[in-house]
Amino acid sequence: MNHSVVYNRRKEKDNIPNYAIGYVYSNQLKKLVVPDSLPQKKYVTYMDGITGDDGVSSNLIDMNIWMKASRNNSLLNSESIRLMTTPHILSNGVKTNYGFGFFIRKGVGIEDVIYHTGSWPGYSTATIELIESNVRIIILTNRDYDELTFLADEIIFNIIN
Numbered sequence: 001m002n003h004s005v006v007y008n009r010r011k012e013k014d015n016i017p018n019y020a021i022g023y024v025y026s027n028q029l030k031k032l033v034v035p036d037s038l039p040q041k042k043y044v045t046y047m048d049g050i051t052g053d054d055g056v057s058s059n060l061i062d063m064n065i066w067m068k069a070s071r072n073n074s075l076l077n078s079e080s081i082r083l084m085t086t087p088h089i090l091s092n093g094v095k096t097n098y099g100f101g102f103f104i105r106k107g108v109g110i111e112d113v114i115y116h117t118g119s120w121p122g123y124s125t126a127t128i129e130l131i132e133s134n135v136r137i138i139i140l141t142n143r144d145y146d147e148l149t150f151l152a153d154e155i156i157f158n159i160i161n
Helices: 060-069 078-084 148-160
Strands: 024-026 031-033 103-107 110-120 123-130 135-141
Touching: 060 123, 060 135, 110 148, 123 148, 135 148
Parallel strands: none
Antiparallel strands: 024 031, 103 110, 110 123, 123 135
16 A cells, blocks of 8 residues: 555645545535635544544555455454454344444345445545455545445445346
8 A cells, every 4th residue: 555644734744646635515605615614614623633533545546455455364364354244233132234343234135245434524435345246346535425325325236236
């Protein structure tokens, strides 16, 4: 992975070439703006420096490498992979659709799918894998996108059908 970094554009001296600034839609201004410019999104500057839910920048090629490595025992052992991709049962007996880090979707007419989504003001992401087909779908956006899971469902539906 040669194009993935922890990066804070507000504090770093160097700019990443082709870095995509994130945007959110302002209902008041009726246009896309950087989150820093809206009072209700001001927390993005206060929370600078937190890494994991924010601050990790990558591209499609590196994300594909990461997804492959997270499933082929080169990063994790087979037991960890099993725990990531197996729905867990809560202490009260309720079965979830979540493993350690991945949502798991099983259903009639669709093969097993594991996925992980994330967002931060101005950015939305999803990594999706169709297990049987060995198909990986990576969605990286530089804006808030409330309908990301619907978009992912459309992509999956069109691949399967």
